[in-house]
Amino acid sequence: MSDQPIIRRRVVSHGISDARVNSSKIQSQYQPYKDAAWGFINHWYPALFSDELPEDEVKGIQICGVPIVLRRVNGKIHALKDQCLHRGVRLSEKPMCFNKSTISCWYHGFTYDLESGNLVTIVANPEDKLIGTTGLTTYPVQEAAGMVFVFVREDGFPDADVPPLADDLPFRFPQESERFPHPLWPASPGVLDENAVALGMHRTGFGNWRIACENGFDNAHILVHKDSTIVHAMDWVLPLGLLPTADDGIEVVEDEKGPKGLMQWLFTDKWQPVLENKELGLKVEGAKGRYYRTSVVLPGVLMVENWPGEHMTQYEWYVPITDDTHEYWEVIVRVCDTPEEREKHQYRYDRVYKPLCLHGFNDCDLYAREAMQNFYADGTGWDNEQLVATDVSPITWRKLASRWNRGIAKPGRGVAGSLKDTALRFKDTADGRRPGYEVIRIQED
Amino acid sequence: MSDQPIIRRRVVSHGISDARVNSSKIQSQYQPYKDAAWGFINHWYPALFSDELPEDEVKGIQICGVPIVLRRVNGKIHALKDQCLHRGVRLSEKPMCFNKSTISCWYHGFTYDLESGNLVTIVANPEDKLIGTTGLTTYPVQEAAGMVFVFVREDGFPDADVPPLADDLPFRFPQESERFPHPLWPASPGVLDENAVALGMHRTGFGNWRIACENGFDNAHILVHKDSTIVHAMDWVLPLGLLPTADDGIEVVEDEKGPKGLMQWLFTDKWQPVLENKELGLKVEGAKGRYYRTSVVLPGVLMVENWPGEHMTQYEWYVPITDDTHEYWEVIVRVCDTPEEREKHQYRYDRVYKPLCLHGFNDCDLYAREAMQNFYADGTGWDNEQLVATDVSPITWRKLASRWNRGIAKPGRGVAGSLKDTALRFKDTADGRRPGYEVIRIQED
Amino acid sequence: MSDQPIIRRRVVSHGISDARVNSSKIQSQYQPYKDAAWGFINHWYPALFSDELPEDEVKGIQICGVPIVLRRVNGKIHALKDQCLHRGVRLSEKPMCFNKSTISCWYHGFTYDLESGNLVTIVANPEDKLIGTTGLTTYPVQEAAGMVFVFVREDGFPDADVPPLADDLPFRFPQESERFPHPLWPASPGVLDENAVALGMHRTGFGNWRIACENGFDNAHILVHKDSTIVHAMDWVLPLGLLPTADDGIEVVEDEKGPKGLMQWLFTDKWQPVLENKELGLKVEGAKGRYYRTSVVLPGVLMVENWPGEHMTQYEWYVPITDDTHEYWEVIVRVCDTPEEREKHQYRYDRVYKPLCLHGFNDCDLYAREAMQNFYADGTGWDNEQLVATDVSPITWRKLASRWNRGIAKPGRGVAGSLKDTALRFKDTADGRRPGYEVIRIQED
Structure with missing residues (x-):
């Protein structure tokens, strides 16, 4: 690519202003930014206001294409990937917690430790070999001034490398x-x-x-x-x-x-x-x-x-x-x-x-x-x-x-918004619901 | 493709459960199923309840991406491809039947024999050479216990090969x-x-x-x-x-x-x-x-x-x-x-x-x-x-x-849902209509 | 491509009608028409009824994928490309005109001469080198019998080649x-x-x-x-x-x-x-x-x-x-x-x-x-x-x-409808708004 300014539309005469023109050279200096349509990952983001997540409440959100479920227990907030390992439903759509240290999937009972994300049991399959061998990614959480911040990271990002929120x-x-x-x-x-x-x-x-x-x-x-x-x-x-x-x-x-x-x-x-x-x-x-x-x-x-x-x-x-x-x-x-x-x-x-x-x-x-x-x-x-x-x-x-930036988020896969024109979204839209940030709970009789 | 289990997300330790894991070998055994996003064709499906199609009524539905129009005459139900050969509109959007043995397209009058699907006349073009040379695919119909079943088939599927509903x-x-x-x-x-x-x-x-x-x-x-x-x-x-x-x-x-x-x-x-x-x-x-x-x-x-x-x-x-x-x-x-x-x-x-x-x-x-x-x-x-x-x-x-299965349905073409993001669908959605199964009639004054 | 008629669906017997069949030969004779999904450009189109654009009113429309803003001053209507050169917003979304000869972008103040389309000033940057060097495409306008006609042209189409409306x-x-x-x-x-x-x-x-x-x-x-x-x-x-x-x-x-x-x-x-x-x-x-x-x-x-x-x-x-x-x-x-x-x-x-x-x-x-x-x-x-x-x-x-035709319109780029499934369109649809022709004004308190 040359360093020539990109000429566009009707140029009446010459003498275009220089440094601030988005020439291909300058554009190449921010190519990673142009690639970051889904955001920068491995960063701290606000998730909720503290009072939006009272004790024992569960909420689901999505940041950088990553679905995240938050639960507050004894004042402390835990954040896990909000996508069951089994068949991919969001835990937050119908929260099911049998004790203070886990969250279970409402569909087939996969149960995860809030602290580690580990799969600790399956409701109707307590002896399955999968138990203890896998788990959901967890996300560090910090509250400050009435806000809940979450470190949204890639699945392999090590705990030891998590920077302080202040960064x-x-x-x-x-x-x-x-x-x-x-x-x-x-x-x-x-x-x-x-x-x-x-x-x-x-x-x-x-x-x-x-x-x-x-x-x-x-x-x-x-x-x-x-x-x-x-x-x-x-x-x-x-x-x-x-x-x-x-x-x-x-x-x-x-x-x-x-x-x-x-x-x-x-x-x-x-x-x-x-x-x-x-x-x-x-x-x-x-x-x-x-x-x-x-x-x-x-x-x-x-x-x-x-x-x-x-x-x-x-x-x-x-x-x-x-x-x-x-x-x-x-x-x-x-x-x-x-x-x-x-x-x-x-x-x-x-x-x-x-x-x-x-x-x-x-x-x-x-x-x-x-x-x-x-x-x-x-x-x-x-x-x-x-x-x-x-x-x-x-x-x-x-x-x-x-x-x-600490990483360019990959385009969302298997989550809301990875395909935009599904019948499911049209259904919600016909019902007056806009695409949003928070998971809407399944409504049952 | 190897037979290795697909490793995904954070594997805490080894010892994953075996037979039921979806390894690439097992996945390859059900590849046709993975390909069948639009369903299996050349099978019997329920189309309507019998009382949804009273005498002389016409209704349009879509199964496996195939638009189907049903009309009941003298108690018997006929099913044809619901897409006029001429310019592709659905006959069921504005049913027009001039006698008990045909259905006509409301747009330009292409008229099909209910039994054979043959093009028997064109309202304003009764001598056209096309008449008698072509027709719409028909679908075998059977009623049982108050339900209407239709054999949804590919265009070339022979009558002689249609299996009994019981299959x-x-x-x-x-x-x-x-x-x-x-x-x-x-x-x-x-x-x-x-x-x-x-x-x-x-x-x-x-x-x-x-x-x-x-x-x-x-x-x-x-x-x-x-x-x-x-x-x-x-x-x-x-x-x-x-x-x-x-x-x-x-x-x-x-x-x-x-x-x-x-x-x-x-x-x-x-x-x-x-x-x-x-x-x-x-x-x-x-x-x-x-x-x-x-x-x-x-x-x-x-x-x-x-x-x-x-x-x-x-x-x-x-x-x-x-x-x-x-x-x-x-x-x-x-x-x-x-x-x-x-x-x-x-x-x-x-x-x-x-x-x-x-x-x-x-x-x-x-x-x-x-x-x-x-x-x-x-x-x-x-x-x-x-x-x-x-x-x-x-x-x-x-x-x-x-x-x-008797065939994998091809992705729908030229029908509702083959393109999902048309302005027409957005119009319907803005008006509160979800994508659906039955054709909605054209409303006229 | 051969001249054979395209055989489709169930052909009951031979003898298809000839000249009017859409054989590949005939289709090739209207290939440009098949390519003109976004219309023919460099033609006169009706834009509004005259009484839809009273004195000093501003309105935005889109024709052939081209966003167009119209303003009437002293009875005369001016039409410009409705896409600010700076960052692409539509001028008509929040009309801002400081005098009778210009229209300014409400966002960062790029100001265009109504007659020539030239960038004549930038509100907070009156000395910028870009001023006078570029501008927006303008579109010839003619009123007749209470209708406003606009010649929708490509950016480079010369004034001298604009045909009379009667053509x-x-x-x-x-x-x-x-x-x-x-x-x-x-x-x-x-x-x-x-x-x-x-x-x-x-x-x-x-x-x-x-x-x-x-x-x-x-x-x-x-x-x-x-x-x-x-x-x-x-x-x-x-x-x-x-x-x-x-x-x-x-x-x-x-x-x-x-x-x-x-x-x-x-x-x-x-x-x-x-x-x-x-x-x-x-x-x-x-x-x-x-x-x-x-x-x-x-x-x-x-x-x-x-x-x-x-x-x-x-x-x-x-x-x-x-x-x-x-x-x-x-x-x-x-x-x-x-x-x-x-x-x-x-x-x-x-x-x-x-x-x-x-x-x-x-x-x-x-x-x-x-x-x-x-x-x-x-x-x-x-x-x-x-x-x-x-x-x-x-x-x-x-x-x-x-x-x-005088030109095949290129598929719209950077305008409403160039991408059809954006969250913005779903938002509008959830709010009951269909995709439309006229720009809806930004509503402020």
Whole structure:
């Protein structure tokens, strides 16, 4: 492949902008990212909010094409592959647990140890030679700030190599305050902080996770928010976009340990807030600057510091379910040292942040991401997109994600979404059910 | 291909159980079965209940990817390929019959003789040279016990080779009473018995017919029924499963004439009812043994003798519609020699067997079969399933079905379900219509 | 490929009809037509009725797999490719226009000149080098008789080569009255006539456009209308079909300039109205002859002269959206020289023609076309159809369309319908939305 820019559609004259054009050379630098339609595997992902899995509850989800069943026993959550070894049904469709240390398949009674995943008995076949010789893959679980994180791994991935959760979470403060100082706000709270509280929601987005993820930190997309109620209720100044003014506007973090990602020097002299477009007679009005800073780390976690208010951080995940669905997580993290603070945070979340930000403001993002799906789904977008200066952010991300991911998830096999046009899916759709993230229980009389 | 067992997922230690493992050698013995996604053709299948096709009525169905139109005239049912030779529309979508011996295509008037299938005229083209030179394939029809059976054949299959219906129905009694004696019940009634009455229902299952069929006679699946209302209302003892204790627990029937299938020696010393699993502290309670016996014959007909009560037999078919849908038939057969017996059977069917058995009890089977669909639909299941002792039944069935079927149906072409993702199907789905078995009539003002 | 007729299904005896059989030789003469699943490009198509696009309104549609956005400014309609160069979203999903000469992408602010399609600015990146170097393809627009026509072209098609709209509209009268005289009616009105008024409707048909188009002028299909309310209310004599009696029953028009198409000499001695089928004992009754004449021109426009009444012409288009959907247009044209005439025409349209003709009568056509979709969608139909004398019309059309089309549309890429089974489409379907023609706006709070 040559390094020539890909010419497409009607080129009126010459002089195309250079570095940010997706030439075949630049594209080759992020080929692994283009291959990761089903996500990056061997990473930590949020699975549920803690309160979605009360004691003794069982739930099934799917991440990177891997079906996962979670059960909480004595407070501890166990996660196993949610696909019986016998004939492949999901344990979570009709949970059957005869004691606190196992989960059994509701169909033919294959019974697995929650801790090891080992096949410990078969209900009607307690002497079978298969018992003790095989088992289901297990997934490390960690809870933090009211969220359940699961390390989604390939079947052979060794326990010893499981990295700490912090390696797949955004940069932490005040640890990184010297590296990423900001005069306008104190150290941003994170989910691993003591007394951190993560309030938020998750729902399914009907597009590929990468397209969703890139929206979060591309500095021109904020145009979609220009009419948001929260912006005008608060009288915020939201720029038309932020333009890079220097080559070092993005800091790529590739330390041997810790998260791999990028930090953007927004609202410094490296990015110019665009408040006007003379050609169009546009001028941003509003009284109050609303300063924030976005960064993103593998496997695709957005952090928006100082957003949607002081002493808060908004996290987002775009967790791959299949190659055309992702679970969109929006979480506001705040440290609440007292029950009063916690209650106040919850109140304000319920009254302001959930309706006006996570819905009102971010719904625009969700729609925008789905609006790109047709263009990218058949590969057209990767070849034909025409990137510009502000797209330095997604391009930098694509390259670093290509270098540092721990594995490209294989296309799902034998799971929901590996075939998309089965009669079973049409049946569910006729009944009003969209393809989703959580397993729906078998309903019996 | 080698004879090595296929190793999959995390094998904790060695010593995998042997004969019932789906090694590549055993798989090769049932390759034709694996190829039969669209069913076995040149077999008898139930098409409708007799009362679903009253005098002069026309209905369209699809079996093994073959569209079939049925019309009853003077009591006799005729079945033809339901695809006009001209431009392929289904005659049954808008039935048009100008006399008792033909059916005409509602679109351009191609008119076929019901008996021979020959093109006898074209409404607006009565002199066309094509007339008398071609025709639609016809399908032999036979009614028994209130059911309509159709011999679904390939276009070239000769009339002379059509086998008797009895060859594709379960073993008959008392003819086979000596071969398959049972001390606990009298000879089981069958649909071909004099005064037999078959009461039941049929509905579409959203999975492949083979996955559905295997559920019916695998002796560990009864675990799914452990909480069924009928079981507890009747105080039945339903074992956790039935384990084979000897190599001759299944009798394979391959007589030169008559049905090809297998009979299971359940509730004899060749199968041990498992009433307890000590590892899990499980023990079955209940006062009354509910003895039954399952057998299966080509093209996939289950017989459950002495079920759901005395003097009854439950039949089941899993009639392939496409490769991902089947019509699930549940029928209870009883001999009713008087109108009073018939009425009593109907009453008990309506009040007890239909709601509590065919629905309450067997709905669990329907859900269980659909729960396997994702695993098997893309081929994963056939390679990755991990079979155990109780699976000797499906494996025996797969082998015998591979040896004795009369033809593997070709993937449907030019019919509903040959392409699955057409806009037409999405339209119907948006309107709340699931993919189905029967043709829906064109609605006109 | 040989010239042998394709033998299919059960051939009862020999003597198949000759010229109209779809032998491989004849099929090869219309191969381009068989390749045109996504339609013929570089042709004029109706896009909207004029009153569907009021001043300053923006709407998105798709024709031949090409997404098109239309905006009306100062009465004039502009049409551009509805796919932002940047990341491929449709401008019409959330229209954003900052002035009367441009349309901006709502996502990242790429702004295009309505006239030229050139990229004139980017909201937050007004100095980007890309500006002025590229742009979106534009489409010539012309309004006539209350309809908006768009010339749907390939990206490189030169303005200078755009033909007049009249070249893609039916034969005009009285210009062609000498060539196509008819004693029974005066010159038929057309959309380009002075004071012509086109009243009608358009809706999505769920099948390929070719299958739909052929229905319109095949002279045996009128059988589907035999029970129509309008026919019986009016006491019309509608024949069972019309049979060609001579080789010159169809006149192919291939003049160097003007429309390319065919005119059928219906209700002359070249076509015999079939009023009886003795074999079936059928005889058409009714008091009043309802004479009409059908013709069809590229890119697939039907004209029915003298229909559904005197001084009227019914036009139909089957505009390709994708390969399995088309927009079905039914329009009744009448010249109304005074406001009174116009009002009367509208009244009669609302009370009679819309309910009884465009719906009651033509709904049968819509259903009939969808009934062919399964047969043709996977290619089966093109190989297996068995054509007869009356099919001389579609075969003549297929050949001439193969010779005279201005380009075969490439399968859609990066647009709705290029992949059919995306989760996004299943989501919409679960929500009750069928695949459609017009873009649905993003709904925000």
